[in-house]
Amino acid sequence: MSRYLTDRLARYAVFAGAAVSFLVLLAIAVFVFRGGLPAIREIGIFDFLFGTVWRPGQGQYGILVMIVGSVAVTAGSLLLAVPLGIACAILLAEVAPSGVRQFLRQAVELLVGIPSVVYGLVGMVLLVPAIRQLGGPGYSVLAASIVLMAMVLPTIISISEDSIRSVPASYKEAALALGATHWQTIWRVLLPSARSGIIAGVVLGMGRAVGETMAMIMVIGNSITFPTSPLSPTRTLTGNIAVEITYAGGLHRSALFATGIVLFILILIINSIAVISLKRGGHAQNLA
């Protein structure tokens, strides 16, 4: 075979590889929507999204509890992870000497590598009994938020650190030259300039939090009730799918795919916000 022919064939082959990755996305959208649309049509979009009762046995499919549950744990985890993550990012970008910085980077990298079931397991054995002392069953929004915090922390830290670092050095020099202390420079100049990058990090962390499944099932209790306090159990959208899909049939199965559609759209919105805010950050810094 002539090498020119090989050259042409190879070009098609690698293009096929690239095309597959786009087709996968398309296929996911098609299959999840195809699976879920019958349920949405049958139940009605309003009753599905805002219905407060999920009883597959009696044909009642409302996912409001799960939406509230997902929102609650996501908000809870961000409440814990954002201050901690930004503090770490400042430490890494501005304060720590290089030895500490390398060590901390490795630690953050490992935090990403720990499987979500291991977080869930440690949560079940350490956190849940501790939270039970405060009242309630222990399996709770609080336990889920703390577990999730550990999982979204790395995302927030690394993206915030990058954006603090990419603030032009002249900003910092100007602030210091005006007599500002190092902290005043960080707080009044660096953080505001890095704002859009930090927001992007938080939003991406939010995406991770909304999508997390197994660790949530393990510590949140999975009861289909509205959480009335941080100590009460509830269920997330992701948990709802994972717990029931393997045995569900008919309309029940379709309703679970419809839950997947809600999740898919939610993630699309969240990620688009992150991308836009990252781009805007880059733009502002290029202008400077």
Next chain:
Amino acid sequence: MPRISPKATQRIAIACVWGGGVITVLILVVVIGYVLVQGIPGLSLNFLLTPPKGGLAGGGGISTVILSTLYLIGLTIVILVPIGLGAAVYLAEYAPDNRVTRLIRYGVEILAGVPSIVFGLFGFALFVTVLHFNFSILSGALTLVCLLLPTMIRTSEEAIKAVPYAHREAALALGATRWQVISKVLLPTALPGIVTAIILCIGRAIEETACLYVTMGGCAAMPRSLLSCGRTLSLHIYYLAMDTRDFAGAMTTGAVLIITILVINGITNWLSARFQRKMKGAT
């Protein structure tokens, strides 16, 4: 109200920032330390080489689980690498700046953010149900391939792009075709980077649970073929903790998992440091 001097504010603020760092490291130490301390006493050759007892009591070892995990990862990598590497080569070397390329890049970006359980739903619908692979290692592997594609593409594209431009020019000047440049120059030079990408994917495959929970079936029996059901180490931890409340077994399996991940992490760091040094030396 008395004003705090900027110096004092700075001291307090910097202390808080250090506090944040300490808490982050503590989280890591508590999670890893607790699992290792609780898990390692139960760890023995016997644990690794006997099958799980199954049933509601938990207990037994993890031999069949290790085997399922290896089958799953082997199959996933065999399918993932040609597709992912092909896509990476296309994006790094061929892709013209047009609408199709932008669409593909956008697709990869979106795919990277899709939650594992949605991949699971897709795998359940396509591989388990429509294609009748049922709950099997094959269904799990195919689902995992979809999930890992963005990671594989991005990291190997970076490795290919890191090869200095002079290498391409030199080969082209000698009369090589584009494919000869890629297969004889770029890929061999980028090999350590590509290997890093593959190991990274193996690491993520070991960590993954949700998409496998709904596609692999989770049985603890010895896998006879790629069409038999199975469970990975991560899934085994989930089943032990949730279904049988065998926390001791779950901790020991967790210790095995964490040790594996520490090793993989070490290899990746070592390889990528070597690759970066080599690329720097080459310019």
